[in-house]
Amino acid sequence: MTSIDVRDLTKEYGGRRAVDGLTFDVRPGRVTGFLGPNGAGKSTTFRLVLGLDRATAGTATIGGTAYPRLRDPLRRVGALLDARAAHGSRTARGHLLALAASNRIPARRVDAALEETGLTAVARRRVRTYSLGMRQRLGIAAALLGDPEVVLLDEPANGLDPEGIVWIRALLRRLAAEGRTVLVSSHLMGETAAFADHLLILGRGRLLADTPVREFIHARVQPHVRIRTTEPAALADLLARHGHDASRDEDGTWTVRHARGDDLGRLMSEAGVPVLELATREATLEEAYLDLTAAETEFTAQPQEV
Numbered sequence: 001m002t003s004i005d006v007r008d009l010t011k012e013y014g015g016r017r018a019v020d021g022l023t024f025d026v027r028p029g030r031v032t033g034f035l036g037p038n039g040a041g042k043s044t045t046f047r048l049v050l051g052l053d054r055a056t057a058g059t060a061t062i063g064g065t066a067y068p069r070l071r072d073p074l075r076r077v078g079a080l081l082d083a084r085a086a087h088g089s090r091t092a093r094g095h096l097l098a099l100a101a102s103n104r105i106p107a108r109r110v111d112a113a114l115e116e117t118g119l120t121a122v123a124r125r126r127v128r129t130y131s132l133g134m135r136q137r138l139g140i141a142a143a144l145l146g147d148p149e150v151v152l153l154d155e156p157a158n159g160l161d162p163e164g165i166v167w168i169r170a171l172l173r174r175l176a177a178e179g180r181t182v183l184v185s186s187h188l189m190g191e192t193a194a195f196a197d198h199l200l201i202l203g204r205g206r207l208l209a210d211t212p213v214r215e216f217i218h219a220r221v222q223p224h225v226r227i228r229t230t231e232p233a234a235l236a237d238l239l240a241r242h243g244h245d246a247s248r249d250e251d252g253t254w255t256v257r258h259a260r261g262d263d264l265g266r267l268m269s270e271a272g273v274p275v276l277e278l279a280t281r282e283a284t285l286e287e288a289y290l291d292l293t294a295a296e297t298e299f300t301a302q303p304q305e306v
């Protein structure tokens with residue numbers, strides 16, 4: 001199976017580092033989410049991996065080979081960088097047929113890719129009549145055309161409607177389950193948490209995190225338990241006696257950190273404190289990401305001048 005291996009990758013534009021000494025592997029069989037604020041270097045990294053730009057230093061290889069040296073690259077690596085890439089006067093089918101012909105991909109793959117992306121019914125319409133979401137689907141169809149082992153998608157959910165978002169989530173999960181290597185950039189935290197197993201997080205060109213999603217969330221934000229009761233004084237006393245880290249919100253709800261809902265429920269029941277509500281709230285990727293961005297100077301430092 002094919003992984004993407006990035007070693008000490010650096011790209012400077014006019015003395016300014018867009019990508020700064022990146023080292024990471026993107027492994028097969030899972031979806032890796034690629035996160036970072038605007039200008040962090042995600043698109044530049046994609047372009048370097050795809051040989052569309054030359055690195056100032058370092059290497060990026062796919063299955064051990066630099067992209068420009070791959071034989072039949074579209075059959076090894078599928079990429080969506082810019083959904084506007086298709087020519088407006090072509091039909092979706094024409095666009096994919098031309099791509100297939102110039103990359104020794106059998107024409108039957110065109111119908112499979114159209115079907116996969118839900119474009120079969122509009123495949124003979126000119127691309128200029130397409131909405132952003134339809135263009136995005138066409139870009140994904142082009143990426144999947146060669147049935148590649150490695151898939152790189154830059155903001156694939158861009159412009160998709162809610163049904164499209166559900167579709168792309170399932171598609172990414174399936175591509176990974178088939179053993180492919182899937183790298184996906186996104187600004188949507190909720191979405192990334194729904195499809196990614198692993199995360200790479202960039203800040204100002206540097207790698208800030210290379211971690212499984214669940215570990216990242218749990219290491220940064222504690223789940224907590226929310227409680228409402230008719231006997232706040234008895235609850236406060238009970239929590240204090242058992243050494244719980246608890247605080248009372250303005251609306252009278254208690255938040256207990258570093259605790260399990262099961263344990264608190266049992267404790268309240270044994271002490272006879274009435275429960276109106278007791279809910280465990282898992283931390284979200286967005287909370288963990290904001291915790292990281294608050295802690296890292298890469299997010300808060302002023303941009304360097306050229």
Ligand SMILES: Nc1ncnc2c1ncn2[C@@H]1O[C@H](COP(=O)(O)OP(=O)(O)OP(=O)(O)O)[C@@H](O)[C@H]1O
Nearest residue numbers: 013017018019036037038039040041042043044045
């Ligand atoms: N061709 C270029 N010439 C000069 N500077 C560039 C070029 N391409 C990118 N940059 C700069 O490199 C930095 C990284 O940009 P990049 O587009 O890779 O970030 P990104 O993480 O993809 O951002 P976004 O989330 O906004 O897409 C930015 O400061 C950008 O201005």
